[in-house]
Amino acid sequence: MPLEQVKRLQRNGSIEHEISIFWVPRRTLVSNTILEEAGIIGDVNIAEFPLYFxxxxxxxxxxxxxxxxxxxxxxxxxxxxxxxxxxxxxxxxxxxxxxxxxxxxxxxxxxxxxxxxxxxxxxxxxxxxxxxxxxxxxxxxxxxxxxxxxxxxxxxGTPLLTQLTYEGLIDETVGIKNNQADIDTSIIGGAATVPQAQESSKGPQQPSSSKQHQKRKIQLDSSDQLFSQLRDANFAIVGDILNKVARRLESDYESRHSAKTTTELREFVNKLPSYQLEHQSLRVHTNLAEEIMRTTRADIFRKLLEVQQNYAAGSDPTYHHDAVEELIARDVALPAVLRLLCLESCMSGGLRPRDLENFKRQIVQAYGHQHILTFCALEKMQLLQPRAPTNPTxxxxxxxxxxxxxxxxxxxxxxxxxxxRxxxxxxxxxxxxxxxxxxxxxxxxxxxxxxxxxxxxxxxxxxxxxxxxxxxxxxxxxxxxxxxxxxxxxxxxxxxxxxxxxxxxxxxxxxxxxxxxxxxxxxxxxxxxxxxxxxxxxxxxxxxxxxxxxxxxxxxxxxxxxxxxxxxxxxxxxxxxxxxxxxxxxxxxxxx
Structure with a gap:
């Protein structure tokens, strides 16, 4: 904790320090109370840093x-x-x-x-x-x-649906935070290779099993030209885009054979770094797209998507309750099951009380009794509610x-x-x-x-x-x-x-x-x-x-x-x- 660090410096430091605390985005009465209770409000400079967008x-x-x-x-x-x-x-x-x-x-x-x-x-x-x-x-x-x-x-209703754009599916499957995603190196490969001499100087090698679970952080923004083309596209056409880029890159690399003059060779050499960057990006996104495709082709994903799209289209939700019960019985991740129930509640004006109680009972028995509190929270957020027993009008x-x-x-x-509603x-x-x-x-x-x-x-x-x-x-x-x-x-x-x-x-x-x-x-x-x-x-x-x-x-x-x-x-x-x-x-x- 920063407050503990301040106290430690005051207690043990032989050199007098000038300490400043910046509250982001603003200073509040609560923040002042915290400093008062810590006993350091008079020993530090206090300011606020209005960091907004x-x-x-x-x-x-x-x-x-x-x-x-x-x-x-x-x-x-x-x-x-x-x-x-x-x-x-x-x-x-x-x-x-x-x-x-x-x-x-x-x-x-x-x-x-x-x-x-x-x-x-x-x-x-x-x-x-x-x-x-x-x-x-x-x-x-x-x-x-x-x-x-x-x-x-x-x-x-919209965010409860599974996103189907490339960037949206990356967020659904691995998560994106601050324009970055942590991807397993077994999927997209590691970063630039470290020379063996440098690796040996860093100490003993880690077991290969741990390497398989290492994460690599990739940047997902417009600095990557290929990602800019892919991010807003429906995932159904991402494969076609990647194939076109791969063929174009291959053609660009082959153009070196047609270079006959030193000027043409120099132009190719000047473009080579950008080709290499694009090729590296192509490899990352091809591997990532293949991993997402394995997820989207799974039986569970297809069943979830089918139920969601039927709800979105306005079909009778009771026809799909058997599918939801099957997902619960197959121990599908709880957030995925709750998304279906909340989606039905939002798009159909709530669930029939009898159906809602039945789903609550099944989920509590399958996932744990603590989820009685989960249902209370969802109801408080008005995401999962019983259908009002009033006139539909x-x-x-x-x-x-x-x-x-x-x-x-x-x-x-x-x-x-x-x-x-x-x-x-x-x-x-x-x-x-x-x-x-x-x-x-x-x-x-x-x-x-x-x-x-x-x-x-x-x-x-x-x-x-x-x-x-x-x-x-x-x-x-x-x-x-x-x-x-x-x-x-x-x-x-x-x-x-x-x-x-x-x-x-x-x-x-x-x-x-x-x-x-x-x-x-x-x-x-x-x-x-x-x-x-x-x-x-x-x-x-x-x-x-x-x-x-x-x-x-x-x-x-x-x-x-x-x-x-x-x-x-x-x-x-x-x-x-x-x-x-x-x-x-x-x-x-x-x-x-």
Whole structure:
């Protein structure tokens, strides 16, 4: 512990040390109490380091808050909402206020309210002369179009599905943390070979059995050009991409035989290092893809995927209960079984009480009585619930809808009752979540990421950014590039917020809002006269509670289609998947 190290230095050190403690991302009353109880608060320099977004990629910013999902939905701790607001406020202080804040979900609404409150506080500091130089004269950003906030609980179903993109499957099978994955060297081989003389100088050789279980850390980001091609592709076509790259590399290597002049030979030698790097990357990803393929071809995986896709398509879940019971009897990993039950609960409005009690009894008997607490946690997170014994139309209650014109951050809003659960049965039709004719090789819709199922969370983003296309889909129009879809006169791409989809989004749980942040009209007009309006503006899409790699792939697909009009920056509290959601609830201790 750092505090113990400080005490040891004070007690045993012959040299006087100047010790500083930096709290990340902020200093709190609790942190002060910890230092007071340790008896060192007066002996150290204390400061805070406001580390907010970590750039995982040029288009992905993450707060890397591993516990955000469990804090928000299990422990009901709103700390990550405040942290998210501070991070987004930091962006506003650098680039100007978000002209419009659009969102869905109760926690998303709280985050938007915090942003408005922080703006008021900043305006008050500016009027009193206390604001810093960077915060003075802030206006709505000329380079930003909007901020879209999606609360994870609006769409719990999507992350419970097994991800089918290459990067998503890597995360599902071996796990990705901070753009890195620890892969067994028996799969991808070791790092650069160490000369034998150096190995012998390091000491005795380790047994070969231990070497078989060594891990190698590989970097998974855009610095690897091959991974950039593979990451967002559906795994079904990854083999074709790898084959094409292998043939091209072979052709590049063979080109040395056709080199006749010294200039041509020099060009080949100059390109050789890049060829070698690409060849090494090809070997790693080919071996990794083969290992993933062994997993996806396993009987258990195929059965899990079949049940998941049937739930996503809206088939009667009771037809698949025998398959779930078989998986329990075969002692399949508990997170995989719980994902199926939670997926049914989320997409079907809960399980029949009789079926839920039956599954609880089987799981407790098969995996341990401590999982009575696991079921309590899942119910508290509203991931696994009994079906409400009320009229099915109760699921169609209108959600909170807010339309605000926030002049100086003061919204005027109108609210209605809130839907307790997301009604996937309705949204599956109104937003065309199931797309049977999607192509995985040459996709024309985001549904390719789940081989025919469009993530609800990303469809909601499309309701804001690609209105004509989604309206066309909802009316039974063809699945085509949004620029090719017919655009109704009543809903153009310039329609703000949720306009045109007010009734549709009522079927998703939580508040619906669209807030406009205005500035001084004269100052705004003066800036537009001087600098003009940029041709391409930025849209920030923030996922509160976590985002999956597959959803990132779907957003990148939209970004590629919208590249001529806008740039999309993906932000989140962190990366999640179905297993991590289950691990947040699973009780690890054993009952005596």
């Amino acid at each position: 970590m750039p995982l990629e040029q288009d992905v910013l993450s707060l890397e808050m591993e516990g955000a999902f469990s804090d928000l939905y299990l422990h009901k701790d709103p700390g990550c909402i405040f942290h998210s607001a501070k991070a987004l406020m930091d962006i506003q202080q650098r680039h100007g206020y978000f002209p419009r804040i659009i969102g869905k979900g109760d926690h998303a609404r709280r985050l938007a309210d915090l942003l408005l409150r922080m703006r008021k506080e900043l305006d008050a500091e500016e009027s009193s002369g206390l604001a810093g130089v960077s915060a003075r004269g802030l206006l709505p950003s000329a380079s930003t179009e909007s901020l879209i906030i999606i609360d994870r609980e609006v769409d719990f 109760s699921l169609l209650l209108p959600t909170t809808t807010t339309t605000a014109a926030a002049t100086g951050g003061s919204p005027h809003h109108h609210q209605h009752s809130t839907s307790p 997301t009604n996937y049965n309705t949204l599956r039709k109104t937003l065309r979540l199931v797309v049977e004719e999607v192509s995985e090789k040459d996709p024309n819709d985001i549904a390719y990421v789940y081989s025919g199922f469009a993530p609800l969370s990303i469809r909601l983003v499309q309701c804001v950014l690609q209105k004509p296309y989604i309206l066309s889909l909802a009316r039974g129009g063809p699945v085509a590039a949004p620029t090719q879809a017919p655009a109704p006169a009543s809903a153009t791409t310039s329609s703000p917020g949720w306009l045109g989809f007010e009734d549709v989004v009522k079927s998703a749980r939580g508040a619906t809002f669209s807030l406009v942040q205005k500035g001084d009209d004269k100052a705004v007009r003066a800036r537009q006269t001087i600098s003009g309006a940029p041709a391409i503006k930025t849209v920030y899409v923030f996922f509160l509670g976590g985002i999956t790699f597959t959803e990132i792939a779907a957003l990148r697909f939209i970004a590629a289609q919208e590249a001529s009009r806008r740039r999309i920056i993906i932000c989140s509290t962190g990366i999640v998947n179905g297993d991590r959601m289950m691990e947040a609830a699973i009780e690890t201790g054993r009952l005596a």
